[in-house]
Amino acid sequence: MEKELSKLTTEGRNPNSMKLSELSTAAMLEVINKEDMKVAPAVSKVLPEIEKAVEIIFEALRDNGRLFYVGAGTSGRLGIIDASECPPTFMTPPEMIQTVMAGGNEAFTNAAEGSEDHEEDGKNDLKKMGVTQKDVVVGITASGRTPYPIGALKSAAEADARTISLSCNKNSTISGYADCAIEVIVGPEVLTGSTRMKAATAHKMILNMISTAVMVKLGKVYENLMVDVHASNHKLKERAKYIVTEITNADAAEAEKTLELADWQVKPAIIMIETQVSYEEALKAIKKNNGYVGEAIAFAQK
Template identity: 55%
Template sequence: MDLTKLSTETRNSKSMLLDTMSVAEILKLMNSEDQTVPQAINKQLPQVEAAVNKIIQQFKKNGRLIYLGAGTSGRLGVLDAAECVPTFGTDPSMVQGLIAGGQSAMTVAVEGAEDSLSLAEEDLKKLKLNANDAVVGLAASGRTPYVIGALKYAHQVGAVTVSIACNQNAEISKYVDYPIEVVTGPEVLTGSTRLKAGTAQKLILNMISTTSMIKLGKAYQNLMIDVKPTNDKLVERSKRIIMQATDCDYQTAEKNFIAADEDVKVAIIMTLTGVDKTEAIKNLQKNNGFVRKAMKED
């Protein structure tokens, strides 16, 4: 293992005296370095676009999106997967996150888990990975054995494969259909890839899941209309979304929200077209959940 060739492991010339800097100087430096991340991602947008288009196709075949990584990378995948459920009303199986060492590795590092080439294959077999699925392997270094093992197995079963690395000519890029290499460079704290590299991965995961869900009909205008009202805050947010989408008052939004069995999409169509819940649901189903298309039925 030669880490000297990885830009994420090299020393940052701007932070060589990091331990002598004031708090203000450290914060300013970190903020300055973080601003380079979107610029690095911008160079890879065509690769991200290609991957997202393919992931959308997999979803339309009832496939799943599986994020997979070790350490920070794995945690970021688990986080993005978990957020899809309340934000987009997805079934928990639709977007999933796997981390080397299992769920306990979310808080405590599991010795040697990321160095196993076979562990990820076992994890994917438990999920019954198939050719309709998409697997996104995350590794800041671009060489994590757990991720490589996963991508090799995913390729064997015919699943779509994507990699997100933060080094150029990453090892994991060799095993995927859609390699994404965002070169974020040396970290302020040498080798601490939870910093710029982690930020880059988080931003790309935001792009992948959000864009995919929008293209599956889970947004109207710029509103998240498949939000699940699982607590008081989300109940009120749901009513506000109905108001914003239809320009109705609070009382109308609340009435139609209740009449729609707390389904925001259905309530929006009821409010805008005047149809009842049954007709609104039928129109949505005919149009694969897209609100704009469903409204043209009337």
């Protein structure tokens, strides 16, 4: 933790934005845009590490484990965003993917920057979640040296949980406490030290990749369609109808009628139309095949 902040890549001054305060609005935006273009190539360099993380998390969730994101400030907020979007997108139970944030969830809107400095708080907050060896804990910190998520990873290791770190500096301190270390190097920020910019963008991209890939592997996607979407409002019901018509070639009226019989669940509606079985038989096929639509269709056709 004694590593000097000024020596971190994320804290360096960007030579391309040294005159930022003197630029016109158009020139300022061009500088920011050019720097943002460096993020995706940086993420591409750590795809092998992201793949390892996906496999670790998939195995845990498949076996009824849980995923915990841990972070402070922007890093914690990114975890909350990704975790909160999984239930409506993939119909996951809320407890499957959770976020432990320095300062508590109220720090999502009201910054509690001092809360990140205490490793013991990270340890204690994670312990309260009852983490076990079945779970996975992801520590998120742009600098790679934030005490709070480091404490959480130490606590996770004591519980024999699998650990993953996500940072934006080479040889990050937190990497030493992770089974899988992802270090995505995006370079100095346009606004020196403001890691809510490129670093956060890179981390958002990686969290998107991780959660989406895991959900595909869990059978919550068929082809490239969200077959476990929670159709809880008009927009999502329209999306559910679209998904059913795309997969089954049924017209909109038949799709809607079947979805109503299936309590607006896309998976059983697809199987009902494709195999002409009842709602109950469709549910049985889904359960028998662990939620995988293709296998459930083949099972029901027998």
